[in-house]
Amino acid sequence: MILQLEENGSSLVARLAGEIDLQVADRLRSALDGALGEKPVRHLVLDLSGVSLIDSSGLGVILGRYRHLLQRGGRISLVGMRPLVKRVMELSGLLTIMREYASEGEALAGPE
């Protein structure tokens, strides 16, 4: 897994690549929590365009961050889902609570 983080005001853009499974879940969780904990970030933009596979371990990390952000009035936006990733996200119900955008720019400009 490759993870790149970029702060943008009260937003944090996280670009993920590779396979998001149990092997990388702990590392991803720590990295995101570290970044979300330092600053008053309320909007996490997950750019998943480099993600070739995600399973329930990866979904668990995303859902956990969503819950933490929700508690502080924040949200998660999704960008760049490949068909398989989108299908997994749909089946798990995550797409009903997180909005998908066509690009990072649109996600950052998106509604509060």
Add this chain to the structure above:
Amino acid sequence: MTADTNTIARDGGKTVTDAGSLVPPDARALNRMTVSLLSQPVNLGLARVAVAAFFSQLDLMLSELEEIKVAVSEAVSNAILHGYRREPDGWITVSAAIYPETMEIVVEDRGEGFDGEPRPPAGDGEEEGFGMGFALMRSFMDEVVLVSKPGQGTQVTMRKKARVPAPAHPSAGTC
């Protein structure tokens, strides 16, 4: 099936018990493979790739292979998390077989097993993914059969219909 073996049939039209299986009990596999790996998350990629490579001999769509990889990932993750409670030295067997109209994957551990419903592991407090794994297996496969026995382990059998070309000489062969 013995009386003390616990079978969980999950509804939703996708999951059945051994009765009504896509593969008749006397069916002969056209091809098989088995890999054994230790219960370490780093081996998940190997399990996924081994099964996908095996089934790539069939004329599957890429999306089907990808979904099968997710199903394998879920089954092996369950063995690591719930069967062996993250202990890194338990054996997990991943088998795949091709029947005339069906693909079959069996993931088996010799871990804790369970009675009744599978339960989330105690401990790390963040198991948001629990439960979603089974839902994904059921979505991506046509049949998921879970057999578990406390103290002896868990076996997950997943089957999916496939257009399997008939062998040229079904009754011939030396293997």
